[in-house]
Amino acid sequence: MSESGKTADEGAFVRRGGGPAGPVEAAKQADAYLREHLNEAVEKYLKENTSGGTLAVSSDAARELLPGYATPAERTANNFALGPASSRLADAVWQRAMQDGPTAERYIITFLTGSPGSGKTSSLLDGGQHTPVALISEGMMDHFGKSAARIQQAIDAGFVPTLRLVYAIDPRTTLRRAVSRAMKYGRPVAISQMSRLYVEIPKTVVLLTQHFGDKLGVRVFDNSADGRAPKDSTLETAVRATGEYTEATAKEAMLHELEGLRNTGKISTELYRQFNRKPSPPDTPASGGPRSPTGPFDHGGTDR
Numbered sequence: 044m045s046e047s048g049k050t051a052d053e054g055a056f057v058r059r060g061g062g063p064a065g066p067v068e069a070a071k072q073a074d075a076y077l078r079e080h081l082n083e084a085v086e087k088y089l090k091e092n093t094s095g096g097t098l099a100v101s102s103d104a105a106r107e108l109l110p111g112y113a114t115p116a117e118r119t120a121n122n123f124a125l126g127p128a129s130s131r132l133a134d135a136v137w138q139r140a141m142q143d144g145p146t147a148e149r150y151i152i153t154f155l156t157g158s159p160g161s162g163k164t165s166s167l168l169d170g171g172q173h174t175p176v177a178l179i180s181e182g183m184m185d186h187f188g189k190s191a192a193r194i195q196q197a198i199d200a201g202f203v204p205t206l207r208l209v210y211a212i213d214p215r216t217t218l219r220r221a222v223s224r225a226m227k228y229g230r231p232v233a234i235s236q237m238s239r240l241y242v243e244i245p246k247t248v249v250l251l252t253q254h255f256g257d258k259l260g261v262r263v264f265d266n267s268a269d270g271r272a273p274k275d276s277t278l279e280t281a282v283r284a285t286g287e288y289t290e291a292t293a294k295e296a297m298l299h300e301l302e303g304l305r306n307t308g309k310i311s312t313e314l315y316r317q318f319n320r321k322p323s324p325p326d327t328p329a330s331g332g333p334r335s336p337t338g339p340f341d342h343g344g345t346d347r
Contacts, residue, residue, distance in 0.1 A: 066121050
């Protein structure tokens with residue numbers, strides 16, 4: 044078994060000629076794998092990502108089951124290329140959960156959101172193990188239409204939705220955390236995505252709370268301090284804190300931090316390149332301004 048949990052046979056599937064699969068090849072292989080084995084992949088995902096009766100759904104977890112993601116080199120090189128396939132698998136898992144519906148013991152869905160590096164996972168103090176949480180949906184809720192549709196689908200399926208927003212006051216904090224994680228696990232995130240998500244997600248959560256009212260329970264956590272548990276906050280405080288930055292100034296702060304890490308030899312040139320890659324083609328979010336398309340399971344790099 045490899046570090047990523049893949050077997051030797053699965054690792055061999057992603058290599059041709061003895062070398063690691065590149066982004067284009069990895070994307071093609073992942074697409075072919077899901078075309079032929081989607082139901083099998085969903086069953087495997089459910090088995091590996093359900094703990095204590097709670098299912099966790101994210102594109103990061105879905106990537107772990109795809110070809111082209113077995114070695115650290117592949118995880119760094121192919122993280123972005125495997126985004127569409129991982130989103131497709133995560134969405135298929137979500138649809139299965141909606142079909143199965145809630146039970147008397149497990150009927151809450153927690154939508155966990157925040158920009159990459161905000162520390163969303165660490166905000167789940169009990170992980171839903173001793174609560175009636177049936178599913179934790181982790182993703183970038185920066186697009187009102189897609190996010191509202193996902194929440195409404197959960198309501199229509201009989202679940203009770205809650206939302207957790209996690210934020211850090213300084214965008215440089217999120218950049219340092221994302222870099223640290225990428226050095227360990229090979230999941231880089233483009234700062235062009237990070238800066239936009241840092242600004243857009245709290246705004247979208249405001250729109251969602253206005254739209255759903257008391258149908259959607261919301262908790263907000265300030266996770267600015269490294270080494271300390273996230274503290275309860277308010278949506279107003281989160282919007283005010285992240286609103287000190289525009290997408291451009293957040294990106295500038297992150298880039299300055301990234302360049303400092305490179306210039307002091309703390310990160311490789313390749314990792315710097317991955318974080319400083321060009322943005323995807325623009326689209327338009329509900330709250331206005333150029334963006335590249337994302338949704339609950341479409342993240343341009345990583346969930347966390």
